[in-house]
Amino acid sequence: MQKADIHQRLTPAHISLSAWDVETGKGIWKKVVEKTQEDTRGTFCVAKESINQGEQLLVEEPFIRQIEAKYKESRCHHCFQSLQGSSRTKCRDKDCKWNLRYCSDDCERSAWTRSHQWLCRFPELAKEDPDIIFAVEGYFVSKSQNQETIPNLVSNREQLNASLVKDYREKLAKVAAIFYLTDHVIDCIVTIIFQIKCNAFAVKTAESVPVDASFVVSREFLTLGRAVYLSASKLNHDCSPNAIISFGDGGANPCQLKVQCVKGPVEKGNEITISYGPLASVHAREDRLKKLKEGYQFDCNILIALYDIPSDTKSPKSIYKCQICKKGRLYRQQAKCGECGQEPNWAYFIKAENQVEVLKQKQDYVQVFKLQTDIYHDDVLAVGKTADRVAMYACNSGQWELASNYAIMSLTVAQKVYGKLSVEAAEEMMKVATILLNLCLTTGKRRKAAMLHIKSTIITYRILGLDKTAPEDIEELEDMSAHLMFIQ
Ligand SMILES: C[S@@+](CC[C@H](N)C(=O)[O-])C[C@H]1O[C@@H](n2cnc3c(N)ncnc32)[C@H](O)[C@@H]1O
Structure with a gap:
């Protein structure tokens, strides 16, 4: 028999896939x-x-996973682990043209049994739309569990425009011809495409990025791939x-x-x-609302x-400061201040908000902050966001003192809005810690404040359990603390 004939016969449309060796399962909830x-x-x-x-x-x-194209050379195709320093493993088929790298034989085996065994022989598919290949892999893995689509996941397919379904069916034409897929199987794969859209998570990892010659300032999240x-x-x-x-x-x-x-x-x-x-x-x-509708096809x-x-209310959290008693909390267009009973001058607030928009265009965030703190109370998120922006600009130009003052204001807002023990506040605390460290390293100022702040950040992380989800942040905070020990 010719090699090409064997290829055609050994396709999932022709043989029944059994559950051999394919380990998938649901995680157990606690x-x-x-x-x-x-x-x-x-x-x-x-x-x-x-x-x-x-x-x-x-x-x-994951039930299924797909690495980002840019990490194909540097990370394991199956587990996304960095290949730096590890001996690379390639596909078992010496003729494989997909150029996949694995960190171990186990990963190669897992990828092979899940789906690569079917794709390996068709190098032309390596250049297909990743959405299509991911869905086809989803079909192979689902079949190995005796299912035709990913078990029990919503697709919201019924809410989608019929022309989108038609587009995907057309995009599947090449795969359908190669694997001799029936119309029913093509339809299952279209459903899987939508299941992936509604349910896949971006698999992210955090990385510390040194900013200029200083210690560490920025933490960036890299999206390594996606998984269901x-x-x-x-x-x-x-x-x-x-x-x-x-x-x-x-x-x-x-x-x-x-x-x-x-x-x-x-x-x-x-x-x-x-x-x-x-x-x-x-x-x-x-x-x-728009992001959820466009990204996940639902109205929250x-x-x-x-x-x-x-x-006409821009944000549910815009609480204005009464300009007469400076205490009253006013919701937009409220007739009277609950504290002093005076009538608010809404024209003043509207004018100030228009000015804020003009200043934002000019990127004059210090003035934006001044105006916002005049008209809003200090538990309004817009104030915190502006303070954060000024702090980041100041960091980029090495003005650590200015950066620390604004970062602390941003932290205060986050603590008021979300509570001191909240992820949002913990993230702000991490920023303040790195800024205070840089201030201390460059000027010798505020060493004690930096030490205390780092300590309370570590405690906050531990209480929230973030030491388990972001152990690298704790490591970084401990490094910062060690650095500060050596500064007089
Ligand atoms: C990842 S799934 C979540 C589990 C899903 N509810 C199910 O039945 O399997 C995402 C889908 O759940 C529904 N969903 C999730 N959060 C929602 C919300 N806040 N309001 C309305 N629907 C929501 C939407 O249909 C969305 O596309």
């Missing part, structure tokens, strides 16, 4: 159960018993979530996903949520129910 309700939110996760802040709720391996997890995919979205997702096991196993409670206690029966990206702390309500019912505010 203190959490999945529930399904007949409303638009489908299945979701609730606390089975009271959950404390910092508790780890799930550790899970069967249990974690049951978490619904909230713009102010009580859990976070992290990846990796202290630098190892970059695809391993963890879910951690960060706002507790969560009482029995209450929902566990994560953010799919949009956060109340960062994005305006309209932007959040939490946003609609909780933040149903008049459309």
